[in-house]
Each structure stands twice: as C-alpha cells, then as structure tokens.
Amino acid sequence: MDDVVAIRNAADTRPRLDLQEHLADLEAKGLLVRIDHPVDKDTELHPLVRLQFIGGIPESERRAFLFTNVVDATGRRYAIPVVVGAIAASAEIYSLGMRRAVGDIGAAWLAAIANPIPPVRVAAPQCQEIVVTGDALRAPEGGMKLFPVPISTPGFDSAPYLTATLCITRDPDSGIQNIGTYRAALKATDRLVVRMVARAGGAGGFLHWQKHKERKEPMPIAIVIGAAPVAMFTGAQKLAIDVDEIGVAGALAGRGVPIARCTTVDLDVPACSEIVIEGLIDTGKLEPEAPFGESNGYVALEAF
Numbered sequence: 001m002d003d004v005v006a007i008r009n010a011a012d013t014r015p016r017l018d019l020q021e022h023l024a025d026l027e028a029k030g031l032l033v034r035i036d037h038p039v040d041k042d043t044e045l046h047p048l049v050r051l052q053f054i055g056g057i058p059e060s061e062r063r064a065f066l067f068t069n070v071v072d073a074t075g076r077r078y079a080i081p082v083v084v085g086a087i088a089a090s091a092e093i094y095s096l097g098m099r100r101a102v103g104d105i106g107a108a109w110l111a112a113i114a115n116p117i118p119p120v121r122v123a124a125p126q127c128q129e130i131v132v133t134g135d136a137l138r139a140p141e142g143g144m145k146l147f148p149v150p151i152s153t154p155g156f157d158s159a160p161y162l163t164a165t166l167c168i169t170r171d172p173d174s175g176i177q178n179i180g181t182y183r184a185a186l187k188a189t190d191r192l193v194v195r196m197v198a199r200a201g202g203a204g205g206f207l208h209w210q211k212h213k214e215r216k217e218p219m220p221i222a223i224v225i226g227a228a229p230v231a232m233f234t235g236a237q238k239l240a241i242d243v244d245e246i247g248v249a250g251a252l253a254g255r256g257v258p259i260a261r262c263t264t265v266d267l268d269v270p271a272c273s274e275i276v277i278e279g280l281i282d283t284g285k286l287e288p289e290a291p292f293g294e295s296n297g298y299v300a301l302e303a304f
Contacts, residue, residue: 013099014099014253014254014255015097015099015228015229016097016099017228017230017253017255017257017270017272018126018228019086019226019227019229019273022097022229023064023066026093029096031063031064031092031093032065032083032086033064033066034068035069037069038069039067039069040073041072041078041160042073043151045070045150046150046151046152046154048065062089063085063089064084064085064089065084065085066081066083066086067084070148072148078146078147080146080147082148082150083226084150087229087233097229097233098252109252111251112248112251113239113243113248115251116244116247116248116250116251117247117250117251117254118247118256119246119250119257119268120255121259125258125260125271125272126271127260127272127274127275127276128260128263133263143189144186144277145189147186147225147275149161152292156291156299157292158290158291158302159185159187161183161184161185161292162184162223162225163183164181165183165184165223165224165225166180166223166225166235166269166273167179167196167221167222167223167224168223168267169219169220169267170208170220170267171208171242172208172211172212174242176242176243176244177244177245177246178204178244178245179235179245180203180205181232182194183195183292185289187287192223192277193288193289194223194281195289207241209281209283212283218281219283220262220278220279221265221267221281222262222265222276222278223277223279224273225275226273226275227270227272227273228253230249230250230257231245231257231270234246234252246259258270258271258272259271262276262278263278264279265278265279265280288302288303289302289304
C-alpha cells in the first residue's frame with residue numbers, strides 16, 4: 001500500500017494533461033475566480049479580465065476567471081462556460097501549469113526541446129464524445145455559433161475571435177505536424193478566418209499553407225480549444241520548423257501526450273482537449289482579417 005501511495009504522489013507532481021484538472025488546481029490554490037452571474041461576452045467579459053493587467057493590480061494578485069453564465073448582446077445564454085487567464089495570467093499560474101518553480105522553467109524548456117517524448121495514441125478520446133457534422137454545422141444558430149466566443153476588444157474587433165488556440169497542420173512533404181497559436185475570427189456557423197503570420201516569413205502553419213497552395217489542394221487544419229497547459233505553452237513557442245511540438249509538450253509533462261486522429265481530416269490532436277474544430281483551408285482564397293485589438297494595446301489593421 002505504501003508503494004501505491006508513493007506512485008500516486010509522484011504522478012501528482014507532474015503537469016496536468018487535462019485542462020479541467022488544471023482548473024481544479026488553480027481553484028484549490030485560490031488562483032481562479034468563478035463568476036456565476038450573467039456576463040456579456042460581447043461587451044464585458046474581456047474588459048473585466050483586462051482590468052487586472054492595466055489597473056495597477058500587482059502580478060501576484062492576478063487571477064484566472066471562469067465565467068459560468070455567459071450571454072451575448074442579444075441576451076442569448078450559452079451552455080458552455082468560458083475561462084480566461086488560466087494559462088499565463090501570472091508567473092504563479094504559469095508555474096502551476098508547468099508544475100515547476102519559476103526558476104526551473106527555463107532549464108525545463110531546454111531539456112524538453114532536446115529530449116521530446118513521442119505521444120501515445122488512444123481510442124475513444126474525450127474530445128470526440130460529441131461530434132457535430134453536416135447540416136448541423138450550418139443551422140442558423142448551430143455549428144460554431146454554439147461556442148461563446150468573446151469579443152476581445154469591444155468597439156474595435158471585426159468579429160469574435162478564438163485566441164487561445166492550438167492550430168494543427170501537417171507538412172505535406174515531411175508529414176511532420178506543426179502546432180501554432182493563431183487567432184481565428186468567427187465569420188459564420190461553419191467558417192473561420194485564421195491568421196498564420198506570427199513570425200518573419202510566416203509561422204509553421206503558413207509554410208504548410210504555401211506548400212498546399214503550390215499543389216492546388218486544400219489544407220487540413222484542426223483548431224484545438226482547451227488543451228493541457230503544457231500543450232498550450234508549446235504551441236506559442238517559436239521552435240524549429242521541423243519540430244513536432246506535441247513531443248516537446250510530452251517532455252514537459254514527463255510522459256507522452258495522449259493523442260487521437262481527427263474524425264474528418266488526417267491530423268492528430270490532444271485526446272483530452274475540450275473542443276476540436278476540424279476543417280479545410282481553401283488555399284485559393286483569402287479573406288479580410290482584422291481589425292483586432294492586440295493584448296499589448298494597439299489595434300492591428302485589416303489585412304489578407
């Protein structure tokens with residue numbers, strides 16, 4: 001019995017691979033605030049969270065916010081809650097997601113990049129408990145309109161934006177996947193516009209888009225919302241183009257990240273994700289993107 005307890009305790013020190021477990025950790029440490037009264041995702045939600053960054057509140061007092069009663073400007077209520085600031089609102093929150101002291105995080109990143117751990121494939125993943133396809137995606141109030149996507153900067157943004165994303169694409173030549181954190185504007189119940197220029201020359205997903213465009217074929221993409229903190233941290237890193245970030249996330253976690261194949265495209269996603277949006281990017285078409293209020297205080301202008 002003592003050996004079993006020791007093993008469980010050792011496992012508990014590793015980073016969580018399920019966002020819900022991470023949120024429970026935050027709440028247990030007083031780092032998460034639940035808001036149960038109605039909050040308008042179009043005008044109130046993001047401004048409320050941003051107050052802690054611009055209102056003179058010390059970083060040590062910043063919190064994650066879990067909104068359990070989300071409405072929009074028309075009064076519509078959403079069944080899905082929204083969490084903001086749960087990944088990196090403060091060094092303490094980031095540290096908890098990594099399950100390492102702040103001073104040890106730099107060395108952990110270097111070790112993980114140098115020694116990735118391959119993912120583990122699973123069947124019947126959590127992220128596919130409910131699958132919506134076909135006509136249900138195009139119903140007037142269906143598809144992605146079921147998601148309470150907030151407006152980040154009311155009065156400036158051109159659309160509601162998914163911002164805490166893992167956008168997964170695959171190099172058609174090497175077969176290596178890339179994970180990037182790209183914003184995605186909700187344009188219709190079944191259509192998003194994704195911006196993939198997060199670095200000079202374009203991010204990994206943009207380079208994949210170029211190759212698919214040359215082949216005159218659509219590019220498969222999976223947009224993951226609500227993944228494990230280590231996966232979210234890795235998606236935002238600027239790693240070498242031929243590095244599969246999910247292996248680096250596994251090294252940070254101390255074990256392979258469970259993955260599953262998407263239901264409609266040939267891509268692998270973290271199996272414990274909350275939501276996965278699968279689709280194809282039309283490489284022969286560009287749409288206007290932005291304006292969008294960036295987190296550091298300026299508004300990005302419209303581009304294609």
